[in-house]
Amino acid sequence: MSKAKKEDIRAELVEIFSTVLEIDPSEVNEALSPDNCENWDSLRHMQLCTAIDESFGIALSMKKQIEILNFDLAIETVLEEVCGKG
Amino acid sequence: MKVNQSVLSIPEIRAELQDSPKLMTYLKAGRALKNIGGTLRRVRIVSSFTARGLEPYLRVEAALSNWAIEPAFYEYGLWQQALLDDPVDPAPDAYVLLLHAEEFSPVSRSMLSTLEATKTGIVSLLRSFRTRTDTPIIIPALPEQRAISALGFGLGGRLPSARFAHEVNACLRDLAASVPGIYVVELPPAVEIYPDGMDQAALYTTMSPISSKHAAQFSEMIVRALSGFFRPRKKVLVTDLDNTIWGGVVGEAGAACVAIGPEWPGQAHKLLQRAMLDLSETGILLAINSKNNEADAREVFETRSDMVLQWGDFVARRINWTDKADNILSIAKELSLGIDSFVFIDDSPVECARVREALPAVDVIQLPENPAHYVQALLDCRGFDTLTVSAEDRNRVESYKAEGKRREALENVGMELSDFLASLELSICIQTLSDQDAAQSLFDRVHQLFQKTNQFHLTLDRLTPGKIGARRANLYAVSLTDKFGDYGVIGAFEVVHGQQSLMLSNFLLSCRALGRRVEETIIGFLAEKARHYELDSVSAVFRKGPRNQPALTFLQDFGFEERNGDPGTDKKTFDLAISAETPCYPKHVKINTPGCVNTAKKE
The missing domain is CATH 3.40.50.1110 (SGNH hydrolase)
Incomplete structure (x- = not known):
């Protein structure tokens, strides 16, 4: 996994998170989570998962969906899925 | 992704969704739409x-x-x-x-x-x-x-x-x-x-x-x-013929050889015809707009027993070499309908582009390359969507066909308009909605007229079923018949008694009833009522909209005078003095007013 690829994934995730959560892209950082973001409720969480699935062409399992507890974990999860796909 | 909050149009959203029907596109477009x-x-x-x-x-x-x-x-x-x-x-x-x-x-x-x-x-x-x-x-x-x-x-x-x-x-x-x-x-x-x-x-x-x-x-x-x-439902589907309702070009292949069921690709064209007939049965008027010699096209209808659609299913036909946009305008004029109630369907991208450009208000269905997808393309058109089909809707097609016969009668005889109107044997029925026995279908139709009428509609008030129910004591429905057929309920009005005048606070007529002097008959009816209650005028409320100039022109031509003032409202009031003799009913109509005050006098 190249660093460049990780940066691409991060950039796409920033767009997804800022769009779904209706926040400025500058507010998206690794620690962003339902604990510090008022808009991140269960509905938006599912929308995040849907947008991630659609954007990266993956299908997160329910277990992985539940494990996305913050933005950093979202990057890690997508990286794993994308690499896993080869 | 192009969709953002500052630049947005429906075609752009449509194109964006075609490229990417994803949640992100919906979220962005949905939010942008909040602001329009x-x-x-x-x-x-x-x-x-x-x-x-x-x-x-x-x-x-x-x-x-x-x-x-x-x-x-x-x-x-x-x-x-x-x-x-x-x-x-x-x-x-x-x-x-x-x-x-x-x-x-x-x-x-x-x-x-x-x-x-x-x-x-x-x-x-x-x-x-x-x-x-x-x-x-x-x-x-x-x-x-x-x-x-x-x-x-x-x-x-x-x-x-x-x-x-x-x-x-x-x-x-x-x-x-x-x-x-x-x-x-x-x-x-x-x-x-x-x-x-x-x-x-x-x-x-x-x-x-x-x-x-x-x-x-x-x-x-x-x-x-x-x-x-x-939103108002579309009223007319204007269709091409060659490679649309049948496969092939009749001018080249001949009537015997165009493809219409039961084999491929004829079957696909036949199913499209059936879908059009289904629409027609819900009140959508069908019309032909085709570049052909009329005799060639007509031969298909007359000689091919596998045609679902018949010549008489179309209320208007333009089979000629004229520009298709001009043909649509001419059909609109013939049917007295606004072009925004038209849908045009054609297989040719060039014709579709021409109509889109010349008449942006017309919905254009460009058929896909594969005839197998023709029916779906028609069903995807949202302009025909409706949950309810009233008896009036079902009658509409017959009613427009009768209108065609009336027009032919006028053209053939070439008589004076007044003679023509007299020859129609018009009969107008004015029914009060206050009657407890008034049928639900009458309320539904009056509601539909309030929603759909744009041209002859004095106030453009879109009364809801609730308001119609609450104001039924003052509401009347108008129906019309003549020797060619029944127009059904074609208008409604609302009258409120004032101190000195009878206030016409709503008045609307379907455009297919215009030109029959029905509007004059209604004023004649109100004049009778005013005389009965010893009032000296009839007043009418008008609010200008984008397309209701015909209603204003009628008031002005009939002698209603604009009242000064009415500050702070977009509505204007017009007054018409009532004398013992004028106005009265036009003489070419028979009037029937069950349950209403009626002392009919003829002019």
Whole structure:
């Protein structure tokens, strides 16, 4: 996994998170989570998962969906899925 | 992604969704649409599960159907309460009730054990709801499980849990048949809630059985079911002939060789004809617009027994070498309809582009390359969407055909207009809605006229069924017949008694009744009424809109004078003095006014 690829994934995730959560892209950082973001409720969480699935062409399992507890974990999860796909 | 909050148009959204029908596109477009203004239709979504996720999809789909939605959702678990609550203010324009069978009996061992209680409960809930508000409520039928099972075959194909949905649906349909304003809509299996148990995962994680995969399609169907309430339905389908309703070019192949069923590709064209005939039976007028020699085209209709559509099914025909946009304008003039009520269907990208450019108000269906997809292309056109088809709608096609005969009679005889009108043997019936026996269909038709009439409509007030009910004592419906046929109910007006004058606070006539001096007859009727009550004038309220100049012209030509003042309102009042002799009824009409004051005098 190249660093460049990780940066691409991060950039796409920033767009997804800022769009779904209706926040400025500058507010998206690794620690962003339902604990510090008022808009991140269960509905938006599912929308995040849907947008991630659609954007990266993956299908997160329910277990992985539940494990996305913050933005950093979202990057890690997508990286794993994308690499896993080869 | 191009969609952002500052640049946005419906064609752009459409193109964007075609490229990328994804949640992100819906979210961005949905939010951008929040800012474009226009009349927002408030729709309350009451659901037995969490439905808030539909919001962006509903916004975008409504925009694609040419109206704007402001959806409101209830919290999970509150759907019964939502129906029992006092009406909210401002009142919503429609309710949508989304039910999911699992929620009815979450803890019982067998769903069927709760069937009777469920049915009784939901009927009394909806009846009680109806006593609080007359806002329409749309209920998609519960999905009936179609999982194939050997066990199911012996039970008439239905396992007990599937029977639950089937029986609740039957009960809802019975209710909808007897209670006005309740509509049970069938969704295609592909977009049913929770189809074939395929989105269990979505249900467990979000408490919503509608997966993201189905949210867009599901929202489209809800919006299309609602559209009939919120935007005028298209009235005319103008069709090309060659490579559209039949395969091949008749001028080259000859009538005997164009393709029309039962083999490929004739079958595809035949099915398109059938779909057009279906539309015609719901009141959509069909017209031909084709570059051909008329004799060649006509030969197909006369000699091919496999044609579904007949020559007489079309209310207007332009088979010539004239520009197709000009032909549409000429058909619009002939039918006295605005071109924004037209849909044009053609296989040629060039003709489609020409009509789109020349007449942006016309909806254009460009047929796809493969005739197998023709019917779907027609069904995808949202302009024809409606939940209700009234008797008037069904009569419309016959009525326009009769109009064609009237026109021919006028052209052939070449007589004076007054002689022509006299020869029509017009008969006008003015009926009060205050009569307790007034049929529901009459109310429905008056409501429809208030929604749809744009040209001869003095105030452009769009009275709701509730307001029509509340003001029935002052409302009248006008119907018209002549020797060629029955026009049905073609107008309505509202009269309020003032101190010195009779106030015509609403007055509208369908454009197909114009030119018959019906409007003069109504004023004659009011004059009689004014004399009866010893009032000295009739006043009319007018509010200018984009297309109701004909109504204003009538008032002015008839001698109504604008009253000075009326500050602070966009409505103007016009007065007409009443004398012992004038105005009176035009002499070419017979008037029938059951239950009304009538001392008819002729001019």
